[in-house]
Amino acid sequence: MRITRIETTRLTQLPNLLWVEIHTDSGLIGLGETFRGAEAVEAQIHSLCAPLLLGRDPLQIEAHSRALLRGYLGFNGSGVETRAASALDIALWDLFGQAMGVPIHQLLGGQVHERMRAYNTCASPNFNTGGEQRRLIAKGEARVAGRYDDQVAAVENPGELAQSLVDEGFAAMKIWPFDAFALASGGQYLSSTDLRQGLEPFARIREAVGDGIEVMCEFHSLWNPTCALQIARALKEYNIFWAEDPIKMDHVQGLADFRRLAGIPVCGSETLAMRGAFRDLLAADALDYVMVDLSWCGGLSEARKIATLAEAYQKPIAPHDCTGPVVLMASLHLGLASANAIFQEVVRAYLAGFYRELVTELPVLEQGWLLPPTAPGLGTALHPALRQRPDRIGRVSAR
Known part of the structure; x- marks a missing residue:
């Protein structure tokens, strides 16, 4: 089997998402995805990656991963080169599963979980698609407009x-009520009034459901260490499950100090790429939970190595999803085959909304648990209607 064609698709209405399809002479097509800077990643795939892959055996995944991730430029970061390599790697694993006639989680060693616990990231339907909802909330202007304006x-x-x-069976939820204050001050100052206002949602959640749900606090790396510690110490009262990306995640000692002083567990980080970054944080005892984004860290090939590294440090993993449906499906396969996976992030607003327009199949969510995909490969494909959309931009590289 040989790679004959590499095709990318992006939509002007969802400008952050990019899909890549790897075509083979056997007729099989593998699907991958990445997020942010879609046009730049598209250029990287066709100008630099396609010449390395066209005509090659798609099942030599480790060799391709090394060639794409460890090149002369761009490695060890989550920039354009790594995002392109991540999307292509996911597509190669999809092809592998299809060629073998089994789901990807079987190729990764088989299921160690019968199903995967999900937590809901409380995003609105248009969060992370263009930034408008986040801007309005920061200004205090947004209002609930539908069932899943979480x-x-x-x-x-x-x-x-x-x-x-709780009624839908979720075991955990993630919110970020302090972001508006960080955006206002550049993350450099948090008043006592703002602190009390940011804590109010946590207090009201505990009043409503007690300890019936775990609550994570997302910091989005917006704060300096002093402010992040101020928030974390106040959050202890509410039994927070983790503080996610409390500071910029490239400050290893700063994060280790934060974890030691904060008194609540630390999760990181969707923003990191490749195992070296996670190695340094784990060696510094700076993390309690390891989060990977398969579209940014290097794809499935790199993510499974990061998961194994985390397991060596006896740390759980919880793959990220606030981006696209293909990465969600790939992440679920990884989690099902990883003994130390404890959560898969989902955004129910996305699952009930625009994700359905993009792919043929989505993970099945039942009472807060994701069921294992059973079809070969990823178990999903781009929705045929996507090719007919007037805002579609496609590009092809072929032999």
Whole structure:
């Protein structure tokens, strides 16, 4: 089997998402995905990656991963080179599964979990697609407009939001009520009034459902260490499950100091790429939970090595998803085959919304648990209607 064609697809209405399809002379097509800077990643795939892959055996995944990730430029970061390599790697694993007639989790060693526990990231349907909802919330102008406007509900009706998640069987939820204050001050100052206002959603969640749901606090790496510690110490009262990306994640000693002084567990980081970055944080005892984003860290090939590294340090993993449906499906396969996976992030607003328009199949979510995909490979493909959309931009490299 040989790679004959590499095709990318992006949409002007969802400008952060990019899909790549690897075509073979056997007729099989592998699907991959990445997020942010889609046009730049598209250029990287066709100008530099395609010449390395066209005509090659797609099942030599480790060799391709090394060639794409460890080149002369761009390695050890989550920039354009790594995002392109990540999307292509996911597509190669999809091809591998299809060629073998089994789901990817079987290729990774088989299931060690019968199903995967999910937590809901409380984003609104258009969060991370263009930034408008985040901007409005920062200005205090947003209002709940639908069933799954969870990002707004987290601020305006957090108790009701928590109860709705408990009713749907979710074991955990993630919110970020301090972001607006960080955006206002550049992450350099947090007043006592702002601190109390940011804590209010956590208090109302505990009043509504008690300890019936775990609550994570997302910091988005927006704060300096002093402010991040100020928030973390105040959050201890509410039994927070983790503080996620509390500071910039390239400050290894700073993060280790934060973890030691904060008194609450630390999760990181969707923003990191390749095992070296995680090695340094784990060696410094700076993390309690390891989060990987398969579209940014180097794809499935690199993510499974990061998961094994985390297991060597006896740390759980919880793959990231606030981006696209293909990465969600790939992450689920990784989690099902990883003994130290404890959560898969989902955004129920996405699952009930635009994800359905993009792919043929989504993970099955039942009472807060994701069921294993059973079809070969990823178990999903781009939705045929995507090719007919007027905002579609496609590009092809072929032999």
